[in-house]
Amino acid sequence: MIETYRGAVYPWHCDHMGHMNVMWYVGKFDEATWNLFSQLGVTPGYLRENERAMAAVQQNITYKRELLAGETVIVRSAFLEVREKLARFVHEMRKSCPFPAEIVERGRSLVRAYDLPT
Numbered sequence: 001m002i003e004t005y006r007g008a009v010y011p012w013h014c015d016h017m018g019h020m021n022v023m024w025y026v027g028k029f030d031e032a033t034w035n036l037f038s039q040l041g042v043t044p045g046y047l048r049e050n051e052r053a054m055a056a057v058q059q060n061i062t063y064k065r066e067l068l069a070g071e072t073v074i075v076r077s078a079f080l081e082v083r084e085k086l087a088r089f090v091h092e093m094r095k096s097c098p099f100p101a102e103i104v105e106r107g108r109s110l111v112r113a114y115d116l117p118t
Contacts, residue, residue: 025063
């Protein structure tokens, strides 16, 4: 697995119970996804220049522990399968302190590529 995201939980990420809201987990995984795909050369520039696009078609997230404002996180990611128009990968989000960090979320995603209409 490679590191694909590092960041912090801000107070505005938290819900009325004081935990980071689920929408922010997905957002941080999305940022990790772009960093992961850039390792293969699949960047926004590549997609534009080649009139290609991607769409997430399935995401499964297992929440292991809540995150609170002020905590720092790291996401590590790996491809599980890559085919011509399909990629399956996994993200693991961990608190970055203390070390070793425990897994707080694990997400798996499936993305399909398609041609843009000209």
